[in-house]
Amino acid sequence: MSSKVTIHEVARMSGVSIKTVSRVLNREANVKSDTRIRVQEAVAALNYRPNISARSLAGSKAYLIGVFFDNPSPAYVTDVQLGAIARCREEGYHLIVEPLDSEGDVASQVQPMLATLRMDGVILTPPVCDNVAVLDVLEAEGVPYVRLSPDRDVDRSANVRMDDSRAAYEMTAHLIGLGHTDIGFIKGHPDHGAAHLRYEGYVKAMTEHGHPVRDDRVEQGWFSFRSGFEAAERLLSGDDRPTAIFASNDDMALGVMAVANRLRLEVPQTLSVAGFDDTPGAKVVWPQLTTVRQPIQAMAAAAADLLLNGEASGDAETPPSRLLDFQLVVRESTGPAPKG
Amino acid sequence: MSSKVTIHEVARMSGVSIKTVSRVLNREANVKSDTRIRVQEAVAALNYRPNISARSLAGSKAYLIGVFFDNPSPAYVTDVQLGAIARCREEGYHLIVEPLDSEGDVASQVQPMLATLRMDGVILTPPVCDNVAVLDVLEAEGVPYVRLSPDRDVDRSANVRMDDSRAAYEMTAHLIGLGHTDIGFIKGHPDHGAAHLRYEGYVKAMTEHGHPVRDDRVEQGWFSFRSGFEAAERLLSGDDRPTAIFASNDDMALGVMAVANRLRLEVPQTLSVAGFDDTPGAKVVWPQLTTVRQPIQAMAAAAADLLLNGEASGDAETPPSRLLDFQLVVRESTGPAPKG
DNA sequence: TAAGGCCATGACAGCCTTGTCAAAGCGACC
DNA sequence: GGTCGCTTTGACAAGGCTGTCATGGCCTTA
Numbered sequence: 196m197s198s199k200v201t202i203h204e205v206a207r208m209s210g211v212s213i214k215t216v217s218r219v220l221n222r223e224a225n226v227k228s229d230t231r232i233r234v235q236e237a238v239a240a241l242n243y244r245p246n247i248s249a250r251s252l253a254g255s256k257a258y259l260i261g262v263f264f265d266n267p268s269p270a271y272v273t274d275v276q277l278g279a280i281a282r283c284r285e286e287g288y289h290l291i292v293e294p295l296d297s298e299g300d301v302a303s304q305v306q307p308m309l310a311t312l313r314m315d316g317v318i319l320t321p322p323v324c325d326n327v328a329v330l331d332v333l334e335a336e337g338v339p340y341v342r343l344s345p346d347r348d349v350d351r352s353a354n355v356r357m358d359d360s361r362a363a364y365e366m367t368a369h370l371i372g373l374g375h376t377d378i379g380f381i382k383g384h385p386d387h388g389a390a391h392l393r394y395e396g397y398v399k400a401m402t403e404h405g406h407p408v409r410d411d412r413v414e415q416g417w418f419s420f421r422s423g424f425e426a427a428e429r430l431l432s433g434d435d436r437p438t439a440i441f442a443s444n445d446d447m448a449l450g451v452m453a454v455a456n457r458l459r460l461e462v463p464q465t466l467s468v469a470g471f472d473d474t475p476g477a478k479v480v481w482p483q484l485t486t487v488r489q490p491i492q493a494m495a496a497a498a499a500d501l502l503l504n505g506e507a508s509g510d511a512e513t514p515p516s517r518l519l520d521f522q523l524v525v526r527e528s529t530g531p532a533p534k535g
Numbered sequence: 536m537s538s539k540v541t542i543h544e545v546a547r548m549s550g551v552s553i554k555t556v557s558r559v560l561n562r563e564a565n566v567k568s569d570t571r572i573r574v575q576e577a578v579a580a581l582n583y584r585p586n587i588s589a590r591s592l593a594g595s596k597a598y599l600i601g602v603f604f605d606n607p608s609p610a611y612v613t614d615v616q617l618g619a620i621a622r623c624r625e626e627g628y629h630l631i632v633e634p635l636d637s638e639g640d641v642a643s644q645v646q647p648m649l650a651t652l653r654m655d656g657v658i659l660t661p662p663v664c665d666n667v668a669v670l671d672v673l674e675a676e677g678v679p680y681v682r683l684s685p686d687r688d689v690d691r692s693a694n695v696r697m698d699d700s701r702a703a704y705e706m707t708a709h710l711i712g713l714g715h716t717d718i719g720f721i722k723g724h725p726d727h728g729a730a731h732l733r734y735e736g737y738v739k740a741m742t743e744h745g746h747p748v749r750d751d752r753v754e755q756g757w758f759s760f761r762s763g764f765e766a767a768e769r770l771l772s773g774d775d776r777p778t779a780i781f782a783s784n785d786d787m788a789l790g791v792m793a794v795a796n797r798l799r800l801e802v803p804q805t806l807s808v809a810g811f812d813d814t815p816g817a818k819v820v821w822p823q824l825t826t827v828r829q830p831i832q833a834m835a836a837a838a839a840d841l842l843l844n845g846e847a848s849g850d851a852e853t854p855p856s857r858l859l860d861f862q863l864v865v866r867e868s869t870g871p872a873p874k875g
Numbered sequence: 876t877a878a879g880g881c882c883a884t885g886a887c888a889g890c891c892t893t894g895t896c897a898a899a900g901c902g903a904c905c
Numbered sequence: 906g907g908t909c910g911c912t913t914t915g916a917c918a919a920g921g922c923t924g925t926c927a928t929g930g931c932c933t934t935a
Binding site for chain 1: 890891892893894
Binding site: 211212213214215218224225226227230249251252253254 | 912913914915916919920921922
């Protein structure tokens, strides 16, 4: 088709000035409705689309939102992208993805990019969202940003989070509801704030229901399959073992399942296993894993929303924060506690 | 810092014209080397970065490469992004990601996007890379594109592929090398060209090594966990069963492992299992899966390369194509054939 | 020495849109 | 009829950069 239709041609075709076409395109007020319609018809007829470069050069918006990540979980990353784009498309914005290499000097990777692209906003996923150098650069360049599930300095800037503590509480309560009283727990990487929150939720649920939190039932893990595997070996060796294990993420829970498998402990008849995150792996194992789903797409959409509606611009005294609901996904890896 | 440094200031600081600064930035010839150095120093001192909008408005490049996908596999998608960005960064290009919804009218989603952004090129992943409507729009808009692992009309345009047939051949040969002669095969989704190629490689290896391809050892699958599970149930029920199963992707192989697990068939002592793709799930099961790794990042980088060096521009009579090497990943799910 | 050619550089227009500001249109009211 | 105040519209500059073309210096060649 048309290699390049400009606003000029639309103006000529509809018999108004370029500026009026611009007004219609930008949904500005004070355009007579029949003028508006005439222009819209011309736009449709010529199949005209405004040139984003010219637009951002002339105006103040770039129509670009950045997504910065350095995340080992592809599923998380794509969910963020899908959620963000869903909201962005409504307003004609596009997504620029920038994988960061946190091994290197992240700030120096970010500054040039911000200076060239002049994006309207940036969404930061963990762990980049806790990289102070990156935040500093963003603020220096005056680019609004929203952090997803930040760990540190939560009040520093706009963010979107999930209630990890309450989710862990409810998962624990779910197990207790199934009759378990002796529930093992595998902690996550101590550098991640979420790890602490999840542990907190577990402790709270156990305590409130009158079950002791035994030291030898809590193992340190690192969010990896291997660490879950090793923690499970410690928890499950010998005859005195818990009837359920709640791992603070799915990868570790899968490690637990592997050990159970090896030891011929039937899941969930002999041992219930619960995870956290609802990664793709959770559906691939057998039996499928009971876990907690973060509404990642919704969180990303909320982040995009904060950016697009201007709330994240950093002028408010209290940065906006949105807390989204999680979802307990009960599948086959948890069941009633064995009798006796 | 500097809210916006323009090329003008660099020109003043280094005592040359704006145009000369532009020449230095674009690595053009015919600039005296001490002039070049002076300019570069000024650029560094002012921390100047060219404004991408102004650049693309004035020039012919947009410095943007698009990645279109509608891919159920997040791992694949992020690998593509990582590979593409690695090559793009070398030349100051950025990545725009556009998830497509192939349920809807894809072409009409794509055209406006191409018209507004005027990207310099687009990378298409399966299955979008086989959507003729999308290809038509790209060509109509004159946007160069590269397809990753296309199935149909392979010669229509630039593409990057892997030798699926040979990979399947080598995996089968690997099993034969371990002493297996009775090897089951689970085919992939018949709409995917790769499914046929993989089957072809299996047949070729069996035949060349003098082993029969028994009809009751080949099952139709659909690339899903469930279809692998069901195919394995058919292959493994009864006493007359193969000593190895080669599933044409990992998800199905995981289904096989689940069945083996249920039937108490030890992997790999009693049954060897091989997959294809090296998805994250392959490392999460126990024992870890022997599989074939596609060099996805390298393929995406090759695609970006074709775009950036102009080979994909569609002017050559034969569209360029790159065939990359796969990698056999031997882990614990395959072992010597049981004796007797 | 004059003519021709190449290299290095700069002046200026143009890319397509938005922002500013002024002007024109319109209705109502005194 | 004239004035005021509002809505609607347009002329023009500006945004930061690259493309085109012209200029001047210097080297080569006859």
